[in-house]
Amino acid sequence: MNAHHPHLPDGTGGPDPSGPARAEDRPARLSVGVVGAGRVGPALAAALRLAGHRPVAASGVSDASRRRAAELLPGVPLVDPAEVLARSELVLLTVPDDALPDLVSGLARTGAVRPGQLLVHTSGRFGVSVLEPALRAGALPLALHPVMTFTGTSVDVQRLAGCAFGVTAPEELRLAAEALVIEMGGEPEWVAEQARPLYHAALAIGANHLVTLVNQSMDLLRATGVQAPDRMLGPLLGAALDNGLRSGDAALTGPVARGDAGTVAAHIAELRRSAPETVAGYLAMARATADRALAHGLLKAEPAEALLDVLAASGSEGGGPGGKGERKGPGGESEGPGSDGDVGGEADT
Known part of the structure; x- marks a missing residue:
């Protein structure tokens, strides 16, 4: 494979800071197809259209997919996936993660993949190894994952400006991958194949767990009679996010970081009474916060002991985190058998 394949954009694909790019300065324009007209594919194809590429086909069966394609890719016909590949030099595979391996295998097995065709998937979970069947058929594989949640509307195209993309690609396609991301308005961030999960x-x-936490907080505020929990939380959460991004663990505040065991115990007791479904999450996040505050030196040994005792006892009462898991002392040493469970998830992109 060659990064300067005649149909590939090269490192000149970014905008010229000195003024509008001339047609002769632009990399080769590509015909673009979308397999899976969900929230992501049409937005990326629309962004590529703004950069001068030509969306020529999309596939989508649901009414929502058809509406999105009509709004973001007007005039682009909806056809089956094999026909999308037949018409396109660059194909965006924007299907759910679990559907991607079978889709790639099926397209390769039926001969839909052409040598020299750029095949791009947008899954965060996978690198380029999932495209191996298509690679054997001669395709050029790229994994370009936009780090953004999508609405399925035109606002997504605007939000791509400055959006990071997790990029995995063969070394010889590095320039092509960077150029495509930059043309969509994004910033490429390289992620090794083995690091993708x-x-x-x-x-x-x-991102995903943040939405859950925010909505739990709004539900609890509504239960107290607060009429506009979103308006109450907006400035607080905005400041917390900004401080966390700027200052890391030094931005930790609140009763857990201070070691206010009595306050934490009161929280847990009230949550058990009013919203028992939130207790496990509160305990898990309080324990994680305590561990980070300890490691950063914000939480001192004596208040940490009392706080950890409250969390361990509360977890044992409710069968949640801390009941049978490993407990760490103020210095981080293990104080019991077992291990804390992992929490996983999937980015909604």
């Missing part, structure tokens, strides 16, 4: 888990913890 951990990379994706990190994004799920940060």
Whole structure:
């Protein structure tokens, strides 16, 4: 494979800071197809259209897919996946993670994949190894994962400006991958093949679980009679996010980071009474927060002991985290058998 394949964009694909790019300065324009007109594919194809590429075909069967394609890719026909590949030099495979391996195998097995065809998937979980059947058929594999949640509307195209993309590609296609991401308005961030599952888990913890936490908090505020919990939480959560991104663990605040065991115990007792479904999550996050505050030196040994006792006792009462798991002392040493469970997830992109 060659990074300067005649149909591939090269490193000149980014915008020229000195002014609008001339047609002769642009990399080769590609015909673009989308397999899976969900929330992601049409937005990326629309962004590529703005960069001068030509969306020519898409596949989608649901009414929602058809509406998205009509809004974001007007005039682009909806055809079956094999026909999308037949018409396109660059194919975006934007299907759910679990459907991707079978889709790639099926397209390769039926001869739909052509030598020299750029095949791009947008899954966070997979690198390029999932495209191996298509690679054997001569395709050029890229994994370009936009680190953003999508609405399925035109606002997504605007949000791609400055959006990071987790990129995995063969070394000889590195320039092509970077050029495509930059043309969509994004910023390429290289992720090794073997690191993709951990990379994706990190994004799920940060984005998907954040939405759950925010909505749990809003539900609890509504239960107290607060009329506009979103308005109350907006400035607080915005400041917490900004501080966390800027300062890391130094931004930790609140009763757990301070070691206010009595306050934490009162929280848990009230949650058990009013919203028992939130207790396990509270305990898990409180324990994780305590561990980080200890490691960063914010939480001192004496208050940490009392706090960890409250969390361990509460976990044991409810059968949640801390009941039978490993307990660490103020210095991080293990104080009992067992291990804490893992929490996983999947980024909604």
